Amino acid sequence: MKKLQQLLPWIVLVLSIVYAGQKLARPEKIDSPFDLNTFRQIPVSAHGRTKPLDTVARNSLMNISGRQSIRTDQGSVSAIEWYIELITSPEASIKREVFRIDHPDVLTLAGLDTEDRTRFSFAELRDVGNEINRQAMLASKVKAKARDPFQRAILVLNQRMMLFSELSQLTSPYLVPPLTVGEDWRSFVSVLNENPQDPDARALLSVLQAFRNNEPDAFNAELKKFRDLVDSHISYDARKSRYEVVFNQVQPFIIASYLFVVAFLFGCFGMLCAQLTKPDWSKSLLASMTAMVWVAFTVMTIGLASRVYLQGRPPITNLYSSAVFVGWFSIIIGLVVDRQMKLGLGGIMASVIGFVSLVVAHNLGNSGDTMEMMQAVLDSNFWLTTHVVVITIGYSATFFAGFMGIAYVLLGVLTKTLDRERGKSMTKMIYGVICFATVTSFVGTVLGGIWADQSWGRFWGWDAKENGAALIVLWNLLILHARWGGMIRDRGLVQLAIFGNIITAWSWFGTNMLGVGLHSYGFTNSAIFWLSVFVISQLAMMSIGMIPMAMWRSKFAKAPPPPVPESTSVQ
């Protein structure tokens, strides 16, 4: 038995590496006589970025239907299959039920309210296209913030139908690459209109014609020719495109999130064993958890590094990537804390925050390309690297302290595991993480001020996002000074740390939701609901923490109060 306990972490480590490794190394291939695996690697230009057709197809299908593939009775149709059908045989494609519509009034408007589905075909919507368009025009005259749900829904539907048309008419993305120096990407249609004999456009045209005529051999041969042409002129972009397709298929963040779930379960069982006084098993399970967190962390790092390579930018460029980064850095803190505390809590926290951040990121990324181009003023790798990364580390640390606070409350109230020594060691860790959060959020905020001074001429402009950053700094300072002044002890520290979650979430997302100021580029709409849910849940945690300690299941509070922290006596 002892043997198994010692071996388990190693077995888990090897299994996780094998799982992640085979997922990473063997991306799924499309099984088709047409070489669609090569076709989807073709670089194109959309929304100002050079990317593979695969990304365009996935993002467009995601935008229109909320999924990256179509489920039919005959099985699943991948995004690229859908896309090539759309551009070569639109008459078939318009019958595919891809348009997701949820709003009942929109369904009534389209005469589809009797159907028991949520996805509809372009053919079904085409008949009422004019009415949809008219309603969208009416809605677009209302200011964005004042629109009602119907108006928002009709605008979304109209935008999806326009995207569908643009794709099928080949006006977007730009398919003809720059083949001479100084040239830019061109739209396939406009090139053919200007010069029907244009060799580059003709080469692509033969590829598409071969597909339409259902000639796999001709398709594969023409595709190879076209690909070699592109490769010889924009080899760097072509290489990146191929890598991006692999990245799309592998989806490292999804692999990591699965690993986090399993790691979390190991952690929970480990804590349970500690509760049941089976220390050997507890130790073994917690070590297994740590091993899995390490593997998940590695996979996530590969994902982040891939994004950096593909974008040619620092890791954080929008809300989506900030969520990924917060998760990533929290894991680092979690692993450090784990090493210090040996309670397994750091690992559990790491897997929870890692998983939650990836879910948040996944939902933020639903709207389209997560590697979109940036507004002109943000176009500065230096400041993106320094200010944005440091401030996001500050967010991560503040969150981590807050989540440790929650763990403290839950363990204390619900279990008997939180003895005096553990409680002390947890609050020490929370205190340490808050110190770290104070430094990083302060430095990050200051760097933001310097960037603002460089680009707008004022160090501090009282802009919503700047204020949000200042709130985090001030809140952390408040906690530290209250602690130094002896105004709060362990439980107070824990409670204030949990409230720090609310402040951080508000600064991170809430300020964007106001839609004011220079930083309002990350505006998200449905997130308002989730932010409110989060705030309420944190307040609930704090009220649980308010339960008199005599009623906590962990009875450490009955011991005499701990001495005043050493730092106050020095002052």
Add this chain to the structure above:
Amino acid sequence: MMIRKLLKPVASLKLTVVIFALSIFLIFAGTLVQVHTGIWTVVDQYFRSLVVSIELQIFVPKDIATIPGSIWFPGGLTLGVAMLVNLIAAHAVRFKLKKKRIGIILTHLGVILLLVGEFVTGFAAREGNMTIREGETVNFVEDIRSSEIAIVDQADPVDDLVVIVPEQLIETDTTIVSGLFPFTIEVTEWMPNSQMLGPMQAPESRKGLADTGIARELAALPLPRANGVDGATVDAPSAYVTLMNGEQRIGSYLLSVYVDQPQMVVVDGRTYWISLRFARTYKPYSLHLVDFKHDLFTGTQMARNYSSDVRLVDEGRNVDRDVLIYMNHPLRHAGETFYQASFLRDDAGTVLQVVQNPGWMIPYISCSIATLGMLIHFGIRLVPTLRRRP
């Protein structure tokens, strides 16, 4: 000893925490209120004031509930000074100059400097705009938050004689008299913010309020002052005035910042040019816009970059050179900094923001000191903790 006793409560950590809490609430409210109110009004009312009246409505969206009433709250100036006093008092009373405390002392020194810097910026910084069309040379900065009536006499072949009537003197039903020009200006209507309407758009009541110059084609309609909602943060004043030469009526005019060209006034055979414009400050240097570029990402309407290729000439400083001003790359010259801020329609010209802030270096210095202090303070404590394996 006496001073110590007095300072002790002022230096308390409890007070520090209270100031932090009040500041957090003030900043939170000052952020929420920006949904309804323009940033400049908010900065003046909330962050650079002694007290502020915070309307309770800002915490709840209007469509959920209407909440009347407001609370008085200490403003940013009060809290900033309180923080400064608390900090200085704490060092006078509690902190001893010990090696162990060096980090904290440096941090606090940095924070003190930072607060001082914000006061300097609040009182001394000047912001203005320079709007230059391609091919044009401009040697003045406009303050888009105040306006003036300018009367120009071009009789002298070398120098123009310019008389300025600042906005503060202009009000409805006032008469402006000056020995520097031979007519009086009777202000029949002063509009601090306005809208310009064409002959077809103007309602009957606003037609024919003046009979000379552009007033024959255009009419002005008063608007409430810009509060930042709908993106309008700048007031565009207009005025209806009647010019009198003694008892003799010269004509009634519509003056407006919307109108670029001054309007002609002829008195006793002499020509004067009158206009209402944003308040100008003339500079010893000039900027000539060679080219304005507005690059887009391929196939999108999304801006990739804005840049202004300008020629900077300052004879007094022996400067005559080409400069490229673009995003994140301002020009610093003669204590002023020029930023790419905006542009004219159809990319016809550029709008540069010109900032003069004698305290611009203070945040850089203070933040470096504070950061160094924090790193030392927490470094001294954290590193041994991390090294000590349990």
